[in-house]
Amino acid sequence: MAQVMAGRRIVTVVGCHAEGEQGDVITGGVLPPPGDSMMRKKLNFERDHDDIRRMLICEPRGSVARHVNLIVPSTRDDCAAGAIIMEPTEYPPMSGSNTMCIATVLLETGMIPMVEPETRFRLDMPAGPVDIVAACHAGKCVSVTLKNVPAFAFALDAVLELVGHGSITIDIAYGGMIYAIVDAAALGFEIVPDEARDLAVLGEQIRVAARDQHPVVHPELADIKNVSIVQFAGPLVRDGNRVSARNTCIVSPGRSDRSPTGTGTTARMAVLHARGVLRVGGGLTHSSIIGSEFHGTIVGETVVGSFPAIEATIRGRAWITGLHHYFVDSDDPWPSGYVLSDTWGTSTSVAQ
Numbered sequence: 001m002a003q004v005m006a007g008r009r010i011v012t013v014v015g016c017h018a019e020g021e022q023g024d025v026i027t028g029g030v031l032p033p034p035g036d037s038m039m040r041k042k043l044n045f046e047r048d049h050d051d052i053r054r055m056l057i058c059e060p061r062g063s064v065a066r067h068v069n070l071i072v073p074s075t076r077d078d079c080a081a082g083a084i085i086m087e088p089t090e091y092p093p094m095s096g097s098n099t100m101c102i103a104t105v106l107l108e109t110g111m112i113p114m115v116e117p118e119t120r121f122r123l124d125m126p127a128g129p130v131d132i133v134a135a136c137h138a139g140k141c142v143s144v145t146l147k148n149v150p151a152f153a154f155a156l157d158a159v160l161e162l163v164g165h166g167s168i169t170i171d172i173a174y175g176g177m178i179y180a181i182v183d184a185a186a187l188g189f190e191i192v193p194d195e196a197r198d199l200a201v202l203g204e205q206i207r208v209a210a211r212d213q214h215p216v217v218h219p220e221l222a223d224i225k226n227v228s229i230v231q232f233a234g235p236l237v238r239d240g241n242r243v244s245a246r247n248t249c250i251v252s253p254g255r256s257d258r259s260p261t262g263t264g265t266t267a268r269m270a271v272l273h274a275r276g277v278l279r280v281g282g283g284l285t286h287s288s289i290i291g292s293e294f295h296g297t298i299v300g301e302t303v304v305g306s307f308p309a310i311e312a313t314i315r316g317r318a319w320i321t322g323l324h325h326y327f328v329d330s331d332d333p334w335p336s337g338y339v340l341s342d343t344w345g346t347s348t349s350v351a352q
Contacts, residue, residue, distance in 0.1 A: 009328040013056065013068070014109060015321035016101035018144075019292035020258035023067045023101030023318070024056075027109065032072035038082045039093065039223060041072060042126040045084050046091045051336045053086040054350060058337025061326050064088050064255055064344050067095070069102050071111070074124040080112055082124035088345070089252040089352045093127035093224050094176030096262010096294065096314045100144040103132045104318040107141045114139065125149075127176050127221065145315040148262065150302050151175040151270035152309035154216045162209055170206070172214055174304075175267030175312075177228050179249070180210040184232035191234050191246045191289055196256050199289075203230040203250025204346045211352075219305025228252065228352060231264045236272075241282040243272070248289040252352055254345030260286035260294040262314045269296050273310050283312075292316075 012028035030052055035041035045052075055061060056068045067087050074082040085091060085098045092098075102123065106112040112121055119134045119141075131147040154172040160180075162168055171181040184191050189199060210227040218224035234246035247268070249261040257264070265286040272278040283297035293316070300311035328335050339348045 008330065011052070011056065011326045013324045013326060014105045015324060016105055016318055017321060018097035018100035018259050018318040019294065019316050020288060020290050021067070021097040022065055022258075023069060023095070023098040024324075025102055025105040026056075026068060026070045027105070030070055032070070035075065037075050038084075038124045039126040039221070041075065041082065042084050042091050042093070043223065045070070053091075054336040055328060056326065057086065057088055058339050058350070059343070060334065061337060064253070065258070067098055069098050071102065071106070076124050076129060078122055079124035079129055080121040081106060084126070087251060089350055090228060091126075092177050092228070092263075093221070094125050094130070094149055094263055096146060096148065096176070096265065096316070097257070097259040099123065099125070099130060099132075099146050099262065100316050100318040103134055103144045103146070104141045105320065107134055107136065108320055114141070127224065141318070143315055143317050145313050146262070147299070147311065147313050148266045149176050150304050150309040150311055151266040152304050152307040153271050153274040154178070154307070155214065156271065156274060158214055160206065160209055160213055162205060170210060170214075171271045172210070172216060172227060173267035173270045174218060174224070175265070175270060176263035177267075178216060178218075178224065178226060179229055179231050179264055179267040180206055180227045181231045181233050181268060181271060182206060184234050184247075187232070189232055191232060191248050193289060196289060199232055199248060199256060200250055200254040201346055203232065204252065204254040206230045207250070207252060219307065229264065231261070231268065233268060236277070241279070242285060243278065243282075244285040244287070246287045252345065253347045253349050256289045258288060258290055259292055259316070260288040262294055262316065265294050265296040265314055266312050269298055269312055270310050273298060274308070
């Protein structure tokens with residue numbers, strides 16, 4: 001009988017962040033999961049290999065501020081590569097900041113040939129294909145513009161009963177993830193770094209309440225359901241056909257996204273379009289709690305199920321921060337890591 005030898009697992013990761021939000025990319029040591037679509041690959045990986053996500057995001061190797069992305073072969077002939085996104089409590093079907101990191105790593109490590117002044121390709125994401133236009137100069141990817149999946153508003157001014165706050169209103173919208181969008185000023189917030197902990201606690205309270213009181217399902221992708229992230233939206237400032245605003249999105253289990261959040265920018269544009277504030281050709285410059293920016297533009301209208309929807313692009317920047325080799329020894333008592341409530345958001349949950 002063959003003997004299985006215990007040894008050391010080694011996973012290679014390229015560190016990257018997009019406008020402040022960490023979106024590291026696995027480039028070695030993890031085999032792609034099976035599946036005839038990227039959504040099926042994501043679901044299979046989530047079911048069979050969640051130890052990889054926990055090992056890289058939980059302590060002692062990671063942190064609640066980290067996201068990790070696995071590059072896999074595309075399931076579509078029109079895409080150069082596919083990706084599975086891993087966050088502290090979920091596998092999002094799409095993420096703007098992570099996509100910017102993925103595109104930057106693919107280009108700056110040579111996995112996709114860089115063409116100057118711009119490189120165009122398509123990525124196979126669980127929520128659907130995403131077109132990439134990367135501005136390139138002197139061997140560097142200086143910005144990434146992605147055409148996101150169609151976005152739409154599920155509900156405007158939905159009433160939410162919230163313990164300690166009574167009745168508040170939320171907009172529920174999809175921009176690659178499902179958002180509850182709340183008026184930050186109405187709840188007493190300016191969206192500044194000193195408010196981060198209070199925003200995180202209230203954001204998680206809103207997320208849980210919204211999932212309970214307003215269950216929703218994507219009309220075409222049944223595996224995408226219910227609010228998974230809360231956006232505190234600042235007031236709008238208009239400049240011609242564009243508006244600008246500050247925001248922060250609370251990533252479960254309770255922390256502010258350091259970037260302006262690409263899917264959140266798209267979701268908010270869908271709400272503004274539904275309200276008649278923005279039209280095709282208009283857009284939103286979104287700034288984050290640390291002052292970084294994404295630039296969104298509505299480029300078309302479409303329909304998703306019975307919902308009027310928008311097509312939009314998001315532009316931002318990403319930077320490679322390092323190259324890492326993570327080891328897991330066979331006798332390590334915490335091969336999948338651990339979480340403690342003093343650093344892991346508002347709970348010790350690793351799932352929504």
